[in-house]
Amino acid sequence: MPDPTPDPQRDVRPTLEAVAALAGVSRATASRVVNGGAGVRQPLVDQVRKAVDELGYIPNHAARTLVTRRNGAVAVIIDEPEFRIFSDPFFSRQIRGISRELNAHDAQLVLLLVEGSGDFDRVTRYLAGGHVDGVLAFSLHTDDELPAIIRRFRVPTVYGGRPEHRSSGGDTPQVPYVDCDNRGGAREAVRHLVSLGRRRIAHIAGPRDQTSALDRIDGYHDVLPDAGSELVVEGDFTAEGGARAMAGLLEARPDVDAVFVSNDLMASGALRVLRERGVRVPEDVAVVGFDDMTSVAEAAEPPLTTVRQDVEGMGRLMVRLLMERLNSDTGTWPESVVTPTELVRRASA
Numbered sequence: 001m002p003d004p005t006p007d008p009q010r011d012v013r014p015t016l017e018a019v020a021a022l023a024g025v026s027r028a029t030a031s032r033v034v035n036g037g038a039g040v041r042q043p044l045v046d047q048v049r050k051a052v053d054e055l056g057y058i059p060n061h062a063a064r065t066l067v068t069r070r071n072g073a074v075a076v077i078i079d080e081p082e083f084r085i086f087s088d089p090f091f092s093r094q095i096r097g098i099s100r101e102l103n104a105h106d107a108q109l110v111l112l113l114v115e116g117s118g119d120f121d122r123v124t125r126y127l128a129g130g131h132v133d134g135v136l137a138f139s140l141h142t143d144d145e146l147p148a149i150i151r152r153f154r155v156p157t158v159y160g161g162r163p164e165h166r167s168s169g170g171d172t173p174q175v176p177y178v179d180c181d182n183r184g185g186a187r188e189a190v191r192h193l194v195s196l197g198r199r200r201i202a203h204i205a206g207p208r209d210q211t212s213a214l215d216r217i218d219g220y221h222d223v224l225p226d227a228g229s230e231l232v233v234e235g236d237f238t239a240e241g242g243a244r245a246m247a248g249l250l251e252a253r254p255d256v257d258a259v260f261v262s263n264d265l266m267a268s269g270a271l272r273v274l275r276e277r278g279v280r281v282p283e284d285v286a287v288v289g290f291d292d293m294t295s296v297a298e299a300a301e302p303p304l305t306t307v308r309q310d311v312e313g314m315g316r317l318m319v320r321l322l323m324e325r326l327n328s329d330t331g332t333w334p335e336s337v338v339t340p341t342e343l344v345r346r347a348s349a
Helices: 016-023 027-034 042-055 061-068 082-087 089-104 118-128 146-153 182-195 211-223 239-252 264-276 311-326
Strands: 073-078 108-113 134-138 157-160 177-180 201-205 232-234 258-261 286-291 305-308 337-339 342-344
Touching: 016 027, 016 042, 027 042, 073 089, 073 118, 082 089, 089 108, 089 311, 108 118, 118 146, 134 146, 134 311, 157 311, 177 182, 177 311, 182 201, 182 211, 182 258, 182 286, 182 305, 182 342, 201 211, 201 239, 201 264, 232 239, 239 258, 239 264, 258 264, 264 286, 311 337
Parallel strands: 073 108, 073 134, 134 157, 157 177, 177 337, 201 232, 201 258, 258 286, 286 305
Antiparallel strands: 305 342
16 A cells, blocks of 8 residues: 655655756756756756756746746737637637647747727737737738737737738838738639639629738639629628628529639538529539638538638748747848648539
8 A cells, every 4th residue: 555655855846956966067057958048058958958857847937937038928819709710610720730830839829819899908908918929910800909009019920811001100110921822812713713614703702801801802803804893792701601692692693603702611601502592513603612621621512612721831830930030139020921822623613
């Protein structure tokens, strides 16, 4: 039977002094190594790390913050209602990419959701408190207060998606962003529909207060400059919004023979309405989506032809740009990145 008497030696947490003694270095040297400081020769770094592993020493977070001037945490701010964030696979993919890359940099993800104007006060207080080293913000809208808040506190930031460019005054650097080639991907989708012989091609657009939706509208018009306004209807990036837009489109233009939809969720709603109305896809109406959310596109009936963007990879890129900014000795800002898109052909077009 095990002895219930506590063992004081076994229960004592290893100290930094014990690490220094085992490594054969001073306490100051051990502190610089375990807390991320610079200026220690590599052989000594290796000795200290070996001692840390042997003793199971856990660095003190407060001490590390004093040495590195870092919190080891990054805020991810999403300006969307909670139901969208947890129902749209786009967000889960992007957060997964961000989380995996932050883990590789030994940094913690702090998720801040913004559902209404009242939440901006809470976010402002949090950023003002200096709790995070940087911000990753995406799904911005043209009336967002976030860019102004971020500028006010000069928090290193990377945007997911091209933000609306507003003059910030002074010499404030342009905040970098990671986005896909929304306009080019839209052009490729519409050109594909044209190549199939479709002549009355409509577009179900995303909300016009987001640059991704505007860029995809522009890509549609690049290929079809003479398309009438009745062929472009606005949705809200949800399946229900796509269904409503498709129903309205069929009322206004029952002769439509193809639809380019601004994301896969809306395309799934559009396909449902077409099926309910007895319209055959792709025989009567061809459909192309955008995003290549495989959980949506492959489960659609029929499987959805769509434009692929590497959402998880873009999340990783956001973190890398932020870390490049945080680790820059000169304080320089990295360049924005626009990633390519690819048409993925399935049965809907």
